[in-house]
Amino acid sequence: MGRAPLWTAIRDRLTDEIAAGHYLPGDRLPTEAQLSTRFGVNRHTVRRALSALSTSGTVHSRRGSGVFVAHRPTDYPLGKRVRFHQNLSASGHMPGKTVLHLAERPADQREASALGLRSDAMVAVYEGLSFSDGQPIALFRSVFCLTRFPRILDELRKNPSVTAAFKAHGLNDYTRASTRITAKLATTTQANHLQIQPGAPIMRAVSINVDSNKAPVEYGRTWFAGDRATLLVQEDG
Template sequence: MTRTAPSSALLLPDPGHSFWARIAHELADAIGSGIYAPGERLPSEHSLAEQFGVNRHTIRRSLASLGQIGLVRSTQGSGTYVEDFAVDLVLGRRTRRRQSLAQAGLPGGMQVLASRSLRASADVAKALEIRSGSTVLHLQVIGDGGGQPLHVSDRYFPCPRFAGLDDLVRQSGSITQAFAERGVADYTRRQSRISARLPEPDVAAHLKQPAARPALYVSSVNVDPEGVPIEYACTWFAGDRVTLTVDHDHVA
């Protein structure tokens, strides 16, 4: 799936504000109309400066503003490219991100960045319906699609029930598969809360986006067939690469 420019262009300054803002809007319109296709490299700063009759500093500011809203990405020594996709992930009763990626025609996986056992904070304990201070397994994971990082998340699992689950996730690259190996063949999402926030610097670095660009933040609770919470997740999604669809009737 591709990301189009019109809705993103609304985040740009008024085109009458300055030369760089007007040029940014013209480039955004060109991207939205398909003049510059997803994944295509834009003309060089020198070429754009000649095209618009301005200096290269003005072009750099225009391109930087397009990068901040996720329409383009700059690669040092290579140039500036149109962002090439935005995958639509469904948040339903049975949310399976690998399945959503497959439906979008994208390969994807999950990697464990860090794991540890810790005492549950009040928020984690409330979400998992356990006593504050109880032992939980904490995983920090990163998920990718089509070779691009899509989300970074902190995930909490009650112990001793899921002690050692991190090894299973490392082996399979899938929390769903890890759950199945622990006897949880099915689970559903009880709740998802979505907001837009500025990511912490380390999160922005993992997502390969500027810290000044908002990301989608989702907190969620998954439960087993008996309604017992088995996972509390706080996930940052790259806003320029992910569209979240909330489907209350989605069950598969």
């Protein structure tokens, strides 16, 4: 396998530094000349790295003024108790969520297996877009057993919170049993929703949430914009 282009290393280094708070939203980055000297490359290489950061929404340029940080990548904890709004609020970010699709349909093979259902079981599907500080950071699809949660789609139409929908069915607590993270490239549809370029790096997290009896209650697939979210695996007590 060939070496990665130099500009990707510069993009990743600047992304890490912005995530660490070395540059805050509104701060101006060093000039192209300064970055060229720092990384030992020509301006074209630096310009390509900055262009990639601009495409991802991490920075924006002002003609005659320079390149400024627009958004700090969001730390997103993946722990035993995962609550989207609570996690982002605790990290100092403003959470948001848009419902894209709510539907009933037969479970596919993976969904049925994950939820412990018969292959012909009906499930509720919830697809949406998650935001941090007004910027899209993740697409998600959650699948639930309709027999156990018969009113879940109605609850989600009133309030997009899965936690609230579970509580309406008498489930007051649930935990994450497993998470599998895989690097992917954004499809055209995913890129359109996340406002990134098709083929840009994204991270897919596949998870199963369970109740206190270890019975599966949610099978989820989430696609995070690679430059906007840092996934933190936490050990919960």
